[in-house]
Amino acid sequence: MGYVAVSGGQEAIEASIRLLDHCRAGGGQELELSAVQQKLGLLIDRVMGEAGLYAPDYAALVLKQCEGCVEEAVFLLRAYRSTLPRNYYTQTADTDDMRIIRRISAAFKDIQGGQILGATYDYTHRLIHFDLKNEDPMELLRRVREELECQEPQPPKACPRVSDTLKKEGLIDTYEPDDSEPFDVTEQMLEFPAPRSARLQTLARADTGFLGGLAYSVLRGFGAIHPTVGELRTGYVELLVDYPFGEGESIWIGEILITEVECFSEADGEKEMKLADGYGVVFGRNENKAIAMSVVDRELDLPGDFPARDEEFVLMHGDSLEMNGFISHLKLPHYVTFQSKLDAVRKTRKKPQASGEAEHGADEESQGGCNEE
Amino acid sequence: MNPITEQPVLKVSHLTVRYGSGCPCCGTSLEKNRCRKCGTVWAANDVSLEVYPGEILGIVGESGSGKSTLMKSLYFDLEPTEGTAYLRDYQDGAKDIWQASAAEKRRIRNCLMGMVYQNPLLGLRMEYSAAANIAEKIIAAGSRDAGAMTERAQDLLSAVEILTSRMAEAPKNFSGGMQQRVQISKALANNPSLLLLDEVTTGLDISVQAKVLDLIRKIKARYGISILLVSHDLAVIRMLADRTVVMLDGKIVESGLTDQVLEDPQHAYTQQLVHSML
Amino acid sequence: MKSEYNYGFLDEGSKREIRRSVLKAVAIPGYQVPFGSRELPIGRGWGTGGIQLTLSLIGPEDVLKVIDQGSDESVNAVNIKKFVALCTDVPTTIHTAEATIVQTRHRVPEVPMKNNQILVLQVPTPEPLRVIEPKEEVTKKMHAEKDYAGIWLQLYECLIRYGKVTIGAEYPCMVEGRYVMNPSPIPKFDNPKLNDAECLYLFGAGREKKIYAIPPHTQVIPLAFEDVPFEREDFSGRKCRLCGSEDTYLDEIFDAETGERYYQCSDTAYCKEVRARHESNH
Numbered sequence: 042m043g044y045v046a047v048s049g050g051q052e053a054i055e056a057s058i059r060l061l062d063h064c065r066a067g068g069g070q071e072l073e074l075s076a077v078q079q080k081l082g083l084l085i086d087r088v089m090g091e092a093g094l095y096a097p098d099y100a101a102l103v104l105k106q107c108e109g110c111v112e113e114a115v116f117l118l119r120a121y122r123s124t125l126p127r128n129y130y131t132q133t134a135d136t137d138d139m140r141i142i143r144r145i146s147a148a149f150k151d152i153q154g155g156q157i158l159g160a161t162y163d164y165t166h167r168l169i170h171f172d173l174k175n176e177d178p179m180e181l182l183r184r185v186r187e188e189l190e191c192q193e194p195q196p197p198k199a200c201p202r203v204s205d206t207l208k209k210e211g212l213i214d215t216y217e218p219d220d221s222e223p224f225d226v227t228e229q230m231l232e233f234p235a236p237r238s239a240r241l242q243t244l245a246r247a248d249t250g251f252l253g254g255l256a257y258s259v260l261r262g263f264g265a266i267h268p269t270v271g272e273l274r275t276g277y278v279e280l281l282v283d284y285p286f287g288e289g290e291s292i293w294i295g296e297i298l299i300t301e302v303e304c305f306s307e308a309d310g311e312k313e314m315k316l317a318d319g320y321g322v323v324f325g326r327n328e329n330k331a332i333a334m335s336v337v338d339r340e341l342d343l344p345g346d347f348p349a350r351d352e353e354f355v356l357m358h359g360d361s362l363e364m365n366g367f368i369s370h371l372k373l374p375h376y377v378t379f380q381s382k383l384d385a386v387r388k389t390r391k392k393p394q395a396s397g398e399a400e401h402g403a404d405e406e407s408q409g410g411c412n413e414e
Numbered sequence: 415m416n417p418i419t420e421q422p423v424l425k426v427s428h429l430t431v432r433y434g435s436g437c438p439c440c441g442t443s444l445e446k447n448r449c450r451k452c453g454t455v456w457a458a459n460d461v462s463l464e465v466y467p468g469e470i471l472g473i474v475g476e477s478g479s480g481k482s483t484l485m486k487s488l489y490f491d492l493e494p495t496e497g498t499a500y501l502r503d504y505q506d507g508a509k510d511i512w513q514a515s516a517a518e519k520r521r522i523r524n525c526l527m528g529m530v531y532q533n534p535l536l537g538l539r540m541e542y543s544a545a546a547n548i549a550e551k552i553i554a555a556g557s558r559d560a561g562a563m564t565e566r567a568q569d570l571l572s573a574v575e576i577l578t579s580r581m582a583e584a585p586k587n588f589s590g591g592m593q594q595r596v597q598i599s600k601a602l603a604n605n606p607s608l609l610l611l612d613e614v615t616t617g618l619d620i621s622v623q624a625k626v627l628d629l630i631r632k633i634k635a636r637y638g639i640s641i642l643l644v645s646h647d648l649a650v651i652r653m654l655a656d657r658t659v660v661m662l663d664g665k666i667v668e669s670g671l672t673d674q675v676l677e678d679p680q681h682a683y684t685q686q687l688v689h690s691m692l
Numbered sequence: 693m694k695s696e697y698n699y700g701f702l703d704e705g706s707k708r709e710i711r712r713s714v715l716k717a718v719a720i721p722g723y724q725v726p727f728g729s730r731e732l733p734i735g736r737g738w739g740t741g742g743i744q745l746t747l748s749l750i751g752p753e754d755v756l757k758v759i760d761q762g763s764d765e766s767v768n769a770v771n772i773k774k775f776v777a778l779c780t781d782v783p784t785t786i787h788t789a790e791a792t793i794v795q796t797r798h799r800v801p802e803v804p805m806k807n808n809q810i811l812v813l814q815v816p817t818p819e820p821l822r823v824i825e826p827k828e829e830v831t832k833k834m835h836a837e838k839d840y841a842g843i844w845l846q847l848y849e850c851l852i853r854y855g856k857v858t859i860g861a862e863y864p865c866m867v868e869g870r871y872v873m874n875p876s877p878i879p880k881f882d883n884p885k886l887n888d889a890e891c892l893y894l895f896g897a898g899r900e901k902k903i904y905a906i907p908p909h910t911q912v913i914p915l916a917f918e919d920v921p922f923e924r925e926d927f928s929g930r931k932c933r934l935c936g937s938e939d940t941y942l943d944e945i946f947d948a949e950t951g952e953r954y955y956q957c958s959d960t961a962y963c964k965e966v967r968a969r970h971e972s973n974h
Contacts, residue, residue: 051770116735123731126703230726230901233829353827363899366736370816373738373768376761376943377798377958381860381879383944384925389854517837539845546849553844560851560917582852 064108077101086298086325087111091361092118093227093246095297095324112248112365119362129282132291136301136322137202141276143326146203148271148305154200159275161328203272204303204318215308215317215342233353240356244337245323247359249330255349255359256333263347264340268304271318275300275326298325304335317342421502422464423608423640424488429497431458431483431664447478447664457483458494459664465608467502470634470641472655472672474648474687480664481644485612487512488642489529490519501526503607524554528601532613534593537600540586544571544596547585551603570599573636574629591622595629602637609633609641615650627653648691652676660684700747701779706730710748710903714894717905722867722912723835724818729901732775739772739797740898742814746776746795749810754782757791762799762941762958769797786961798861800882802940802962805891807908813876815897818904820864820874840872843915851920860925866913867906875912880924881941886912932957935966 078085078101085100092100092115099118107113143159146152207213216237223238226246231239244252260267277296284290301322308317319339321331340349348354358364434454443450447457458480465471473481486492488499498510503526504518511522523529531537538547545567552563568578574595580588585596594614601609611630615623631654634641645651651658651672658675660668660683668681679685700707706728713727732740750756758773760766764786772795773784785791788803795812805811821831824842834840843864850858861877865886875886876895886893886906893906906912916922931938933954940962942955957963 051765051774054767054770054774116731117733119731120733123706124697124701124703126705228728230728232726233827353829357828362731363736366738366740367816367899368737369735370737373797374761374766375798375877377879377941378861378877380942380944380958381881381925383860385856385858385860388856388926389858520837520839542845542849543852545852546845549848549852550841550845553848554841558844558918560848561919563848564852 065106072105074098074101074105077104083326084109084111086323086327087249087330088114088118090324090327090330091115091246091248092122094118094122112361115361116365129294131280131282131294134278134280136274136278136299139200139274139276139278139299139301140197140296141200141274142298143275144200144273146270146272148203148269152200152203152272153206154198160326200274202303204305207271207305207316212316213305213318214315231356233356235352235356240341240352241320241322241334241338243356243359244321244334247330247334248361248364249327249333251359251364252330252333252337255355256336259336259340259347259349264349265343265345266306266336266339268306268319268336268339270332270335271303271305273300273302273328273331275328299323300326300328300331302328302331302335304332304339306339420466421507422466422500423502424463424465424642425500425507426464426484426488427462427498429458429461429484429487429499430456430495431480431487431492432456432495444663447480456664458487461497461661461664461666463659463666463669465640465642467607467640468634468638469656470630470643470654472651472658473642473644473661474646474651474658475661476646478663479661481646481661482612483664484661485529485610485642485644489527489610490523501608520554524551525604526606527608527610528598528603528606529610530594530597530601530612530614532616534585534590534597537597538585538593541584543582543584544576544588544599545581547596547600548603551600555604566603567599570602571596573602573633574599589622590618591626594618594626598629598633602633602639605637607640609639611641611643613645616645616647623650630654648676648687660687697779699780700750701732701775702730702744702747707748710744713903714745714748714905717894717903718892718907720871721906721910722865722871722873722904724902724904726901727903729898732898734772734775736899737816738768739795739814741896741900741903742795742797742812742898743772743775743896744898745812745894745896745903746793747779749812750776750780750782750793752781754792755790756782756784757786757788757794757961758784758796759794759799759801759959759961760797762801762943763960765960787965788961798877798879799941799958800878800885802957802959803965804885805889807890809891811891811893813878813893813895815874815876815895815902816899817862818874818895818897818900818902820862820872835871838870840915843872844917847915847917851917857916857920857923863922864915866915868911872915873904873906873912879941880914880922883912883914883922883924888912927955930955932963935963935970937963937966 078097084104085097088100088104088111089095089097096118099121100114103114103117107117141157143161144157146156204213224236226239226242231243258264275298277298279296280294281291282294284292299322303318303320305316305318308315317339319335321334321338323331323334337349337355341352341355343350432454434452436454437449437452439451440449440454440456444456447459448455461480461484463471473484475481483492487494494512499512500507501511501522504511504522514522529537539550545564548567548570549563552566557563567581571578571581576592576595585593588596615626618626627650630641633639643655655672657670658672659666660675660681662683668675668679668684675684676688679688698704710727713725717723717725729741730744732743734740734743746756756776757764758769760769763769776782777784788794788801788805791809793810793812794801794805795814797814800811819831821834821842824846825831825834847857850856861879862874863880863883864872865875865883867873875883888909888911890908892908895904914922925941927942930942932940932942934956937957941958943958944953945956946953
C-alpha cells in the first residue's frame with residue numbers, strides 16, 4: 042500500500058518525535074539553562090517579546106527544548122501562557138521612573154539627564170573574535186567585575202522625556218492622554234478600525250523580522266517619513282499590583298527590562314507644521330524592533346495606500362504564532378481538497394470549445410454536461 | 415412634443431455641495447467658488463436642472479466648474495450638502511434619491527442609472543471578462559440566470575460594436591476606446607432610464623473619439639435612453655446635446671437649446687467659450 | 693490525563709466563554725461569531741479552532757472521533773487525538789455512529805450523523821468573501837448588507853471562461869437564506885450533507901478567531917445559478933478497490949511500483965465497516 046502518510050501515522054509521529062532527541066543530543070555537551078538565560082540574553086528578549094510573556098527562565102528552557110528555534114520557542118511560551126489564570130493586573134508602569142541602563146537621542150545633542158550610551162553593538166566592528174573559541178569564562182567574569190569595582194558610583198540623574206519639552210511647546214499633540222481601559226488583544230478578536238491600545242499591543246508582540254521589514258519599507262519610500270529617534274531608553278521598570286486588602290496600597294512584584302522608543306516626524310497642522318511622535322516598546326533590549334514599532338505606529342495614522350499604512354494588513358500578519366502556524370500547515374495532507382481541485386480542472390478540459398470563447402449557447406452546453414450526472 | 419408637459423426623468427433642485435461651514439458673506443465675497451472671508455468652497459452652488467425622456471442634456475464648463483461634483487452627487491459618490499433629486503423611475507419621482515437608504519441607493523446605482531467614467535478603471539473590473547462586467551450589474555439587480563446574462567451581454571456588446579467572440583476576454587487587454595464601449599454596455603445592463611456620461615471621450619485619440627460619440631448617438635436612438643453628458647469640450651456638446659447647461663464656479667450661468675446657446679450666447683463666459691472654439 | 697493541566701487544557705473561564713460563542717453561533721446560523729481564540733500547544737492553522745470547540749464541549753461522558761482527510765490515522769488526526777487524550781480521559785473510537793463528538797478536517801463522514809452527535813469542523817479561512825475582498829472591515833459590512841454579488845460574479849466568470857464552475861472544496865453555501873458561509877474545505881461531494889441534517893455542525897477557526905454553526909434541520913444551499921445546477925465531484929464509473937462502494941468520496945492513488953491508478957474510500961472507517969459487513973454476510 043503506497044499510502045504511508047495516512048496509515049501508520051501514529052507510529053511515524055512517535056518515531057519522528059524521538060528523532061528530535063537525536064537532534065538535541067548533539068555531541069553530549071552540556072547546555073546549562075542559566076548560561077542560555079544569561080549569555081544569550083538578546084535571544085531570550087526576542088522570544089519573550091514575541092510570546093508576550095516575560096519569563097526569562099522559561100524562555101531559556103523552551104529554547105533548549107527546541108534547538109534554539111525562535112518561532113518554536115515563542116510558540117511554546119505562548120501556549121503555556123494560555124493555560125495560566127490571570128489573577129492580577131499590574132498598575133500602569135510609569136517609564137519616567139525607569140532605572141536607565143542606556144538612553145540616547147538622535148534629535149538633540151544635549152538632553153536633560155544626559156545621553157547614556159550603555160551597552161551597544163552599534164559601534165563594534167563586525168569582525169569575528171576567533172579568540173573567543175578558547176575563552177576562559179571565569180577569567181572573563183573576573184575581568185568585567187574588576188572593571189566595575191574601579192568605577193566611582195554616581196547618583197542617578199533625573200531623565201525627563203525628550204518629548205515632554207516639545208509637548209510643552211505645543212509642537213507635539215499627536216495623542217490626547219487616554220486613561221480608558223485598554224483593549225486586550227489576548228482575550229478579544231481585533232476589530233477594525235482598531236483602538237490604539239490594541240495596535241500597540243499587537244505591534245509589541247509582533248515578529249521582529251516582520252516589523253523590521255515593514256519599517257524599512259517606510260524609510261525606503263513606501264511611506265512618507267524618515268523619522269528621527271527622539272529618545273531610546275532601556276532600563277528596568279517596577280511592577281506593582283493593588284494590595285487587595287488595603288485601600289491605595291500596592292505590592293511590589295518585581296521589575297522587568299524594557300526598551301522604549303519615541304520617534305519624531307513632521308506632521309501637518311491646521312495652519313503650521315507640527316511634530317508627531319510614534320511609540321514603540323518591547324521586552325528586553327530588542328532595540329531595532331522598538332524603533333521599527335515606533336515607525337509603524339506613526340505610519341498607521343497616515344492616509345494612503347502603502348502597506349505600512351494599511352491597518353488590517355499590518356496588524357493581521359505580524360504574529361509569529363499565527364504566521365508560522367499557517368505556513369507550516371501547508372505540510373499537512375490536502376488529499377481531499379486537491380482531489381476536488383483536480384476534478385474541477387479535469388472537467389474544464391473535457392469541453393474543448395468552451396474554453397476561452399463563449400459563443401452563443403455555450404452555457405446551454407455546459408448545462409448539458411451537468412445533466413449527464 | 416412639448417417637453418415641459420412631460421414628467422422629467424431626472425429633476426435636480428438646489429443642489430449645493432459645500433466644503434466648509436459657510437458664512438453670511440459667502441453670498442457676496444466669493445472669488446471663483448471660494449469665500450474670501452471664511453475660505454468655504456462652494457463646489458456646487460444652488461444647481462437645478464431637469465432631464466426629459468429621450469433627450470441628451472449637455473453640461474459644459476471648465477475644471478472646477480462643478481460638473482463633476484454634480485455627477486458624483488447623482489451617482490452617490492459624494493454626499494450633497496443641500497438639495498433634492500428625483501428620478502422618475504424611483505418611487506414614481508416622489509422621493510428624493512439622496513434620502514434613500516444604503517440598499518436603495520445601491521439599487522438606484524445598479525438598475526435605474528448607468529454611469530460611464532472618464533477613467534475606465536473606476537467603472538470596470540479589469541481582471542474579469544467583458545461578459546462578467548455586464549453580468550455584475552445584472553447579478554446586483556437580483557437575477558440568478560446565467561444563460562440570460564450571457565445573452566444580454568452578447569446583445570449589449572454587439573450594440574457597442576465589440577465582437578461577441580471577445581466577451582470572455584478581460585478589458586485590461588482592450589484598447590482605451592474599447593474599454594469605454596464596454597463601460598457603456600455595462601451601464602446599460604439593466605435598462606436604466608438615465609445614463610450619466612462623465613468626459614467619456616477625454617483622453618482618447620480623435621478618430622476613436624468620433625467613433626465613441628457616434629456610438630452614443632446610436633445607443634440613444636436604439637434604447638431611447640436619456641443622457642446627462644458632461645464635457646469640457648464644446649465640440650462634443652454640439653455634436654450630441656439637445657439642450658445645454660453652462661456651469662462656472664459651481665453655478666449654472668446659462669442654459670437652453672444647444673443651437674441657441676452656441677449661436678447666441680448670453681453670458682460673457684459662454685461667449686468666451688464659443689469664441690475660443692471657432 | 694496529565695494533571696498539571698486543567699481538564700480539557702483550557703481553564704474553565706475560557707471554556708465557558710467559547711461555549712457562549714457557540715450558543716450565539718447556533719442562534720444565528722451561518723453567522724461568524726468572533727471569539728477570544730486561545731493559544732494551544734498545537735499550531736495555528738493545524739485545527740486550533742476545532743480543538744478549542746472540542747475541548748470546551750467535551751466531558752467524561754463523551755466518546756471522541758477525530759479524522760483528517762476522512763482518515764482516523766492521518767498524522768494530524770492522530771496528533772489531535774493524542775493531545776485531547778492528554779488533557780481529558782474520554783474514550784476514542786473510529787466508528788462514526790459511536791462517537792458523540794467527531795472532529796474533522798476536510799471531510800464530513802459518510803455515515804449520516806444523528807441528533808445526539810456534534811460534528812466539529814476545522815476551518816482555515818472562515819470568510820467566504822475573503823477571495824474577493826481581503827479586508828475584514830469590508831466583508832463584515834457586506835454580510836450586514838447581504839451583499840453577495842461578488843461571489844455570484846466569480847461563479848459567472850468561471851462559466852464564461854471555462855464553461856464550468858471551477859471552485860473545488862470550500863464551496864460557498866447560503867444558510868437559511870441569510871448568510872453566505874464557507875463550509876470549510878470539505879469537497880462539494882459533502883455539501884448536501886449539511887442541508888437539513890439531524891446533527892449539529894460547529895465550525896471553529898482558531899487563527900482567524902471565529903466560530904459559526906449549522907443547527908439541525910437548517911437549510912444550507914450551495915450557491916448555483918438557476919440554469920446551471922450545482923455539481924459535485926464526479927466519480928461515476930469508479931469504485932473503492934477495497935470495499936467496492938460506488939457512492940463515497942474516493943481518493944485517487946498511484947501504485948508506487950506499477951504506477952497504476954486506482955481508487956479507495958477517503959472515509960477509512962466507513963470502508964472498514966463495509967468490508968466487515970461483506971465478510972459477515974459471506
